[in-house]
Amino acid sequence: MTLKNDLFLRAARGEATERTPVWLMRQAGRILPEYRALRARLSGFKELVETPELASEVTIQPVDALDVDAAIIFSDILVVPDAMGLPYEMVEARGPLFPNVIRTAADVAKLRVPDPEEGLGYVLEALRITKRALNGRVPLIGFAGAPWTLLAYMVEGHGSKTFSKARGMLYREPALAHQLLAKITATTIAYLQAQVAAGAQVVQVFDSWAGTLPPDHYHEFSTRYIAEICEALAPLVPVTVFAKGAWWAVPDFAATPCRTIGLDWNQDPAQVRREAGDKTLQGNLDPCALYGTREQVQAATETMLRKFAGGPHIANLGHGVYPDTDPDNVRVFVDTVKTWQG
Numbered sequence: 333m334t335l336k337n338d339l340f341l342r343a344a345r346g347e348a349t350e351r352t353p354v355w356l357m358r359q360a361g362r363i364l365p366e367y368r369a370l371r372a373r374l375s376g377f378k379e380l381v382e383t384p385e386l387a388s389e390v391t392i393q394p395v396d397a398l399d400v401d402a403a404i405i406f407s408d409i410l411v412v413p414d415a416m417g418l419p420y421e422m423v424e425a426r427g428p429l430f431p432n433v434i435r436t437a438a439d440v441a442k443l444r445v446p447d448p449e450e451g452l453g454y455v456l457e458a459l460r461i462t463k464r465a466l467n468g469r470v471p472l473i474g475f476a477g478a479p480w481t482l483l484a485y486m487v488e489g490h491g492s493k494t495f496s497k498a499r500g501m502l503y504r505e506p507a508l509a510h511q512l513l514a515k516i517t518a519t520t521i522a523y524l525q526a527q528v529a530a531g532a533q534v535v536q537v538f539d540s541w542a543g544t545l546p547p548d549h550y551h552e553f554s555t556r557y558i559a560e561i562c563e564a565l566a567p568l569v570p571v572t573v574f575a576k577g578a579w580w581a582v583p584d585f586a587a588t589p590c591r592t593i594g595l596d597w598n599q600d601p602a603q604v605r606r607e608a609g610d611k612t613l614q615g616n617l618d619p620c621a622l623y624g625t626r627e628q629v630q631a632a633t634e635t636m637l638r639k640f641a642g643g644p645h646i647a648n649l650g651h652g653v654y655p656d657t658d659p660d661n662v663r664v665f666v667d668t669v670k671t672w673q674g
Contacts, residue, residue, distance in 0.1 A: 333468045340402040341471040343646050344534050344570040344592055346612050352637065352645050353401040354669040355473075356662065357574075358652030359394040360406045363659050366393050377422040381408055384457035391462045395470055397659065398666055402471050402534070405462060405527075407455050409477030409538055413486050415451030416443045416519055420485070433489040433497075440511050445518045448526035455523075456530040463531030474532030476524055476561075478539035478575070479516040480554035483509065486516075495544050502549055509553060517557045521564045528568045535565055536572040536594070543577015555584040562588040572614060576651060582607045597650025601639040613640060616650035622661045629661050633668040641674065 335341065339353035361367055367390055371380060380386050390406040410420045410428055421429045434440060449456060463472055485491075487498040501509050524535050537558055542550060558573055565571050566589035573585050574594030585593050586608045593608050595601060595615035604613060621632040637647065647669040653662060 333463075335468050335471060337401055337470050340646060341533055341570075343612055343644050344471075344572065346591060346610060346644050349644075352640075352647050352669055352672060354647040354666050355400040355402040355404065356394070356398075356649055356653045356665075357404075359398060359400060359662075360390050360404060361653075362655035363653055363657050363662060364393050364397055365659075366397065376424070377408075381406070381411065382454045384454050384461055387455075387458040388461040388465060391458070391472075392465060395466070398662055399670075400470070400666060402473055403462065403466060404473040404475060404536075405455065405459055405532070407458070407475070409475070409482065409540070410485060411452055411455060412476060412516065412519055412523060413482055415446045415448075415523075416515070418443065418486055427491045428485060430485065430489045434483075434486045434512060437508055437511070440508065440515065443512075443515055445515060445522070448523045452523055452526070456526055459527055459530035459532055471533040472531055473534045473536055474524060474527035474530075475536040475538060476520045476527075478537050478542070478554060478561075478573075479513045479520065479557040480545065480550075481539050481541045482516050482520075483512055483553075484541045484544070486512070495541060499544060499549075502545075502553055506552075513553060513557050517560050521561055524561065524565050525568065528565070532569065534570050534572065534592075536574060537561055537590075539573070539575035539578065541577075542575035542581065545578075547580050550578055550581055551584060554578075555581055555588075558585070558590075559588045562590040566590065570612075574614070579604075586611060592646065594648070595650060599650070601636075602642075605640075605643055610643070612644040612646060614646040614648050616648070617665065619649045619651050619654050619657070622649075622653065622657045622665060624661070626661065626664050629664045630668045633665050634672065634674070637669065637672050637674055 387406045484498040570591035572592035573590045592612040597618035
């Protein structure tokens, strides 16, 4: 299938583009009234994630409403531990909750490395439906959580400011942590390969809790596993790594075959460009900049674009768009990127 708009895919490969492509993390979600209307009819978040036709509909909504240059499949990083045998709940206004957690070697041994079509077939079917429905309009992004971030939830049992239980495991029982990380990594590689087979043209690895670890632990318990994922997927599609808060890990990512490095809003694009070589950079407008006036959003976006000059760039935020953001300001962001003449 020939892409009508291949700007994002070309930038993700490091190729020249006529303009900077743009999309947003969490673009498929609560900022859009059409998403909220659909979500209100359902029993909860998991029903939406696990119903391929609905997940596909939500994936395409921001392509229609915001005219972004890529779609990202609507799902959740926690579908992986769920498929491994550690189910999660999504509690309204609280976030994810694991009724059972990982504490012992016996707990790790119980986890399976599932066949993706059996354990995660609903995501793969959503990708197939979406790929057909997009009909080449824009590329389709698949994703998964990084092994450390998934371990953090599986050990802690819920979101946390400190993830002290998960981090404590790395000190007290590093061998057990590595056993768990290896199992998560094997599952993630198979899952992302299946996403590519189902239609994903780029995959992104989200290490949402990277910044909770000190650099030495991050090197040992995260980047080595992210590197394994990149090595397995890079021959198939471009791979993006986004590790929030781990600014010091850029040289590690530069040494992997990932094609794009995502920046959070605290990172300096010029410094990352020096450390990352010829990698494509993605980001990194502060999501709170979208709370400003139309003129302020435009000015902040133009300032961001100037900072990324000198190499391949995919415009995005430095984290997911916040749910109370005015969609009109998101459109200003997108339109400013598209008309930028810097």
